Amino acid sequence: MNQKKVYMDYAATTPVDQDVLQDMLPYFSEHFGNSSSIHSFGEDAQKGVSEARQQVSDFLGSSPTEIIFTSGATEGNNMVIKGIAVSKKIREEYGNKPHIIISEIEHSCVIESVKRIVKDGLAEVSFIPVDKNGIVSIETIKNLIRPETALISVMYANNEVGTIQPIAEIGALVTELNTVKKKKIFFHTDAAQAINYLDCNVGNLGVDMLTISAHKIYGPKGVGALYIKKGTPLARLIDGGGQELKLRAGTLNVTGIVGLGSAISKIKEHAVKNEDVKKLRNKLIDGILSSISRSSLNGDKEYRLPNNANISFEGAEGEAILIMLNQQGVSVSTGSACAAENLTPSHVLKAMGITDFGAHSSIRFSLGRQTTTEEVNYVVSIMPGIIEKLRKVSGSLR
């Protein structure tokens, strides 16, 4: 294909920023030491790690000792869910089955981790439903809380529909409850998608733990960070050499960590362009909805990340739309079961009350730093033809 290539799947992953890459390079072959080694090579590598740790903690408004580096958000989220469930301190105080509350639209790594600990008899779980816009209600959370509730985990911005949860309000609720509650409730948010666009100051949010992923913020894949507020009784999942304050063993991924620090330090300077991304995204939504009948936006238009558009097209299936877009150089994602490894439709769309047909025909467009007006115009221009062709095949034009 020698036509133009348009990437509209930034929510899946982002390209590494060129400056971030430059910052990382010296740590591959020059300052390549093991950051735990106490000689000069180790010290050089350790310097890079310390700087990155400071960059992450500055961004979050935390102390550097509250930042643990991980292999990404999946690991970070696993650490939170399983670490609380098996924590000796938690189990002593909250009983053999501490209670965990999560939303119905968490990322699969949270949901699967919770399913696992429930199956193993280690915890009990309650799910917070979302409304048709994909947002949780504070009242519902209040009603789900029990004396043995040890953890509430709600993602800040959803990866599929981009809808934004009231994390600061939930944090305030938890803080207030903890003044009278005998057993403290710990509050975690998966901020992987939110870091680029939303206020992630941990004080403002009132969180005890927060998950970050580097490859969502123009950093490298395979690295992330977990903020753990001092005093949070999290058990270690990965045993070994005692790295990361004995919370996560393993030689540090120095190059990745340097990349994460560098990427996060550049967020604020790029944030000025968030309004532009929003305008482009709205142009895309308006262009598509106005030119294609029986198409609808999934999720709240306002309380959503500025780069996300998730749209269902009646009479056309998601994977087929995706492949046709791919043939014309455009890369997106779909919530269709046909494209999922386990052949189930998007649990997020389902939780929002969208029918299986709606999920089956949904496409997620997620824009990013490199998206141009030209690209948006191109996508808007080719979508009607694609949907019309697939509707002919499905007989839904008859």
Place this chain on the structure above:
Amino acid sequence: MYSKEVMDHFQDPKNMGFISDHTAVGEIGNPACGDMMTIYLKISDDEVIEDISFETLGCVAAIATSSMITELAKGKTLKEAEAIEFEDVKKALGTLPPIKVHCAHLSVEALRKAINKYKETK
């Protein structure tokens, strides 16, 4: 992920559409992945499929397998058409990713459903 034959049938489906004076219809939905396939048959007096068409709401594999099965069944006797197995569809398409083999099964079921419908109303 997909073979050339699959992509050809996806981009340029054969026998796509509706036969207004069809003799029988077979409609099938797959609850697992949500695909819907409909096959229309025009059957001659001597029980030959003289015309066949399909309408499919589904993924690339679903569209390709329904297109392929109409090619395989066109002009055949009912008996011959009934004997078409999913392996025949899969083979004719070169190959199908394992996770998409259920689409080939679906196309066979839709065709057989249409044939059975005809038999019921005979």
